[in-house]
Amino acid sequence: MLIIDGKKVSLDLKEELKASVDRYRAQTGKVPGLTVIIVGQDPASQVYVRNKAKTCKEIGMVSTVIEMAADTSEEHLLKTIKGLNNDPAVHGILVQQPLPKQIDEFAVTLAIDPSKDVDGFHPENLGRLVMGHLDKCFVSCTPYGILELLGRYNIETRGKHCVVVGRSNIVGKPMANLMLQKLKETNCTVTICHSATPNIAEYTQQADILIAAIGKAGFITADMVKPGAVVIDVGINRIEDASTKSGYRLVGDVDYAGVSAVASAMTPVPGGVGPMTIAMLLKNTLQSFQRTNGL
Ligand code: GUN
Numbered sequence: 634m635l636i637i638d639g640k641k642v643s644l645d646l647k648e649e650l651k652a653s654v655d656r657y658r659a660q661t662g663k664v665p666g667l668t669v670i671i672v673g674q675d676p677a678s679q680v681y682v683r684n685k686a687k688t689c690k691e692i693g694m695v696s697t698v699i700e701m702a703a704d705t706s707e708e709h710l711l712k713t714i715k716g717l718n719n720d721p722a723v724h725g726i727l728v729q730q731p732l733p734k735q736i737d738e739f740a741v742t743l744a745i746d747p748s749k750d751v752d753g754f755h756p757e758n759l760g761r762l763v764m765g766h767l768d769k770c771f772v773s774c775t776p777y778g779i780l781e782l783l784g785r786y787n788i789e790t791r792g793k794h795c796v797v798v799g800r801s802n803i804v805g806k807p808m809a810n811l812m813l814q815k816l817k818e819t820n821c822t823v824t825i826c827h828s829a830t831p832n833i834a835e836y837t838q839q840a841d842i843l844i845a846a847i848g849k850a851g852f853i854t855a856d857m858v859k860p861g862a863v864v865i866d867v868g869i870n871r872i873e874d875a876s877t878k879s880g881y882r883l884v885g886d887v888d889y890a891g892v893s894a895v896a897s898a899m900t901p902v903p904g905g906v907g908p909m910t911i912a913m914l915l916k917n918t919l920q921s922f923q924r925t926n927g928l
Pocket of ligand 1: 727728729730731752774
């Protein structure tokens with residue numbers, strides 16, 4: 634079985650992005666800038682934001698983190714976003730989710746200039762993706778990272794049956810729509826399953842490419858997978874493990890031990906899809922910089 638090594642691909646990609654940033658700096662005197670807003674003290678969000686900022690700096694981009702108190706008003710957040718929309722040094726704006734309940738997440742998504750929406754959450758970007766205008770949009774980072782992995786591993790997708798389990802706006806919906814497009818890495822027949830699908834196994838067993846984005850540890854077991862399928866595991870679930878220093882470990886939505894005996898290729902957790910997400914965020918930020926500067 635082929636292990637699809639997202640860790641390695643993300644390192645290659647970051648090197649490529651760094652080389653581009655260096656080249657543009659020499660050529661234009663400018664570098665891409667990413668501003669991340671975090672509201673409140675959610676520990677998981679703090680880790681994500683720290684990693685985004687660190688990776689941004691590693692590849693030579695300007696990283697700005699704006700920390701706001703948990704009781705920040707929606708009005709103040711929207712005003713800050715408006716300021717960033719008008720700041721030519723800011724090429725990417727990301728507001729870390731989840732947000733405190735006094736703030737409407739959708740209002741925040743709508744407030745971000747679609748040309749700086751490096752998360753790809755704005756309806757204009759999602760709409761362009763659905764309509765196949767990928768050259769002018771930002772694709773949500775996790776689905777985009779999966780596309781990059783399929784491409785770099787030359788996974789054949791034309792005419793294949795791709796089953797996506799999960800229908801979130803961040804992963805499931807953009808992922809299914811991407812796989813439906815007529816691109817080198819896509820061109821599939823697509824089925825979407827979700828929590829109200831009876832007998833999910835009936836569908837997953839037909840998948841040539843199975844993408845699991847459910848959020849339940851070990852949900853996909855070997856009996857649910859067609860022999861020879863390519864299995865992409867989007868899940869990041871913490872489970873208790875007394876043998877580790879932290880007392881927990883990370884596992885995916887796929888039962889790795891069982892499914893790896895059936896699949897032809899598979900992404901591990903950790904080290905599969907996860908590391909690709911930040912890399913694609915930086916790729917989107919570079920893309921925004923290139924579009925703004927006509928590069
Ligand atoms: N929270 C968890 N993942 C993400 C993401 O990709 N973008 C944003 N903005 N918030 C998140």
